Amino acid sequence: MPREKSKKGEATRLAIEDAAIELFMEQGYHATSMRQIAERAGLALGGIYNHFSSKEAIFEGIIIDKHPYKQILPLVLAAEGETAEEFLSNAFHIIVEELGKQREFINLMFIELVEFKGAHGAMMLREIAPKVLPVFEKIVKSRKGLRTTNPAILVRSFFGMIISYFITEMLIANSVLGKLMPKNAADAYLDLYLHGILKPSES
Amino acid sequence: MPREKSKKGEATRLAIEDAAIELFMEQGYHATSMRQIAERAGLALGGIYNHFSSKEAIFEGIIIDKHPYKQILPLVLAAEGETAEEFLSNAFHIIVEELGKQREFINLMFIELVEFKGAHGAMMLREIAPKVLPVFEKIVKSRKGLRTTNPAILVRSFFGMIISYFITEMLIANSVLGKLMPKNAADAYLDLYLHGILKPSES
DNA sequence: GTATGAAAAACGAACGCTCGTTCATTTTTG
DNA sequence: CAAAAATGAACGAGCGTTCGTTTTTCATAC
Numbered sequence: 001m002p003r004e005k006s007k008k009g010e011a012t013r014l015a016i017e018d019a020a021i022e023l024f025m026e027q028g029y030h031a032t033s034m035r036q037i038a039e040r041a042g043l044a045l046g047g048i049y050n051h052f053s054s055k056e057a058i059f060e061g062i063i064i065d066k067h068p069y070k071q072i073l074p075l076v077l078a079a080e081g082e083t084a085e086e087f088l089s090n091a092f093h094i095i096v097e098e099l100g101k102q103r104e105f106i107n108l109m110f111i112e113l114v115e116f117k118g119a120h121g122a123m124m125l126r127e128i129a130p131k132v133l134p135v136f137e138k139i140v141k142s143r144k145g146l147r148t149t150n151p152a153i154l155v156r157s158f159f160g161m162i163i164s165y166f167i168t169e170m171l172i173a174n175s176v177l178g179k180l181m182p183k184n185a186a187d188a189y190l191d192l193y194l195h196g197i198l199k200p201s202e203s
Numbered sequence: 204m205p206r207e208k209s210k211k212g213e214a215t216r217l218a219i220e221d222a223a224i225e226l227f228m229e230q231g232y233h234a235t236s237m238r239q240i241a242e243r244a245g246l247a248l249g250g251i252y253n254h255f256s257s258k259e260a261i262f263e264g265i266i267i268d269k270h271p272y273k274q275i276l277p278l279v280l281a282a283e284g285e286t287a288e289e290f291l292s293n294a295f296h297i298i299v300e301e302l303g304k305q306r307e308f309i310n311l312m313f314i315e316l317v318e319f320k321g322a323h324g325a326m327m328l329r330e331i332a333p334k335v336l337p338v339f340e341k342i343v344k345s346r347k348g349l350r351t352t353n354p355a356i357l358v359r360s361f362f363g364m365i366i367s368y369f370i371t372e373m374l375i376a377n378s379v380l381g382k383l384m385p386k387n388a389a390d391a392y393l394d395l396y397l398h399g400i401l402k403p404s405e406s
Numbered sequence: 407g408t409a410t411g412a413a414a415a416a417c418g419a420a421c422g423c424t425c426g427t428t429c430a431t432t433t434t435t436g
Numbered sequence: 437c438a439a440a441a442a443t444g445a446a447c448g449a450g451c452g453t454t455c456g457t458t459t460t461t462c463a464t465a466c
Binding site for chain 4: 422
């Protein structure tokens with residue numbers, strides 16, 4: 001007769017995921033060994049296989065269990081705002097704040113993009129896209145003040161701005177152009193996204 | 204007395220780099236073996252070491268020899284335009300066109316970012332930044348019509364837009380949101396960058 | 407509370423394999 | 437004919453995974 005799930009087993013599973021996520025972020029997937037994961041998780045090599053069937057299963061478990069979109073998506077969908085500007089501004093600040101709490105995970109998404117060619121990430125996007133697109137369609141249709149009527153442009157440019165913000169600020173800018181950007185970089189990106197780089201009179 | 208550089212040796216060196224760049228882009232750095240590189244380059248395993256001292260030396264050789272910035276930077280620095288809008292528009296179109304010819308290399312930069320933590324890319328940025336910043340400073344100072352007077356914001360947002368364009372269009376959008384974006388996506392990004400997502404009257 | 411015993415978990419040596427690199431040797435080049 | 441280039445077997449190391457065994461856990465019966 002099969003035993004119920006034990007607390008000890010679940011704790012070890014989480015310890016393995018915690019150790020693996022750290023190592024994957026530090027040195028990538030292929031460069032991380034099962035022995036390193038076992039050592040950091042505090043158990044023997046073979047013990048891992050009582051909880052995960054393979055190294056890739058650990059990676060998939062991390063993507064599924066730890067992905068921040070589960071917490072962030074409902075907040076974004078519930079973002080309020082009478083005007084398009086208010087909605088986009090609120091949604092942006094929610095994402096920056098929440099995603100900023102889990103910056104490590106963004107690195108992991110890049111590793112996934114490179115080493116698994118985005119297979120797991122694309123799966124996740126296919127799940128998210130149907131939930132996000134209707135919201136942006138509604139904004140395009142019901143709210144005035146936008147320069148585009150194409151929801152695809154709106155949603156992509158919005159997430160494109162977020163991607164570009166995190167990439168330039170986290171991965172590149174801090175090491176090379178660090179001192180040149182003001183501290184409220186997120187607001188600078190949002191302002192630019194909303195109003196453009198040109199003065200209205202010039203357009 | 205040392206022999207002059209032979210034609211054969213140089214051709215083999217290039218064949219190794221060509222084989223390696225393909226494989227690194229297909230499967231990443233760590234997942235590519237020297238045996239695979241040798242096979243695709245059409246020579247024996249040991250022969251590689253007559254031309255490169257190590258696997259990482261091949262990667263560095265690729266980054267140095269094949270980086271498209273060498274061709275693109277002079278074009279961008281020479282971009283003309285009476286107004287800021289004209290300059291930014293011309294520079295953007297030059298980069299999109301030239302970088303679009305070597306899309307594979309963008310994947311390689313992401314691999315570098317993940318597997319070497321951007322060490323080689325940062326080195327390159329340190330070389331490029333001093334050449335680019337004065338140009339954007341000059342634009343901020345001498346040209347009217349910009350909503351920012353901070354050259355750091357201008358240069359980062361400009362390259363941020365380009366990064367976001369290539370990421371969303373190449374790596375993510377084509378597989379998941381492919382049919383939703385108009386074909387002239389680059390122009391949509393540029394228009395958004397120049398004028399923002401909001402109508403001027405709303406701002 | 408305590409003893410029981412089967413399932414769960416932990417252990418670590420061992421397996422088969424691939425890795426990057428080296429090296430003695432042969433072939434090609436100019 | 438000497439330097440350069442190419443060869444492929446061999447080396448030591450590390451890899452992911454397996455497996456026989458021991459230890460721990462915990463619902464159950466006392």
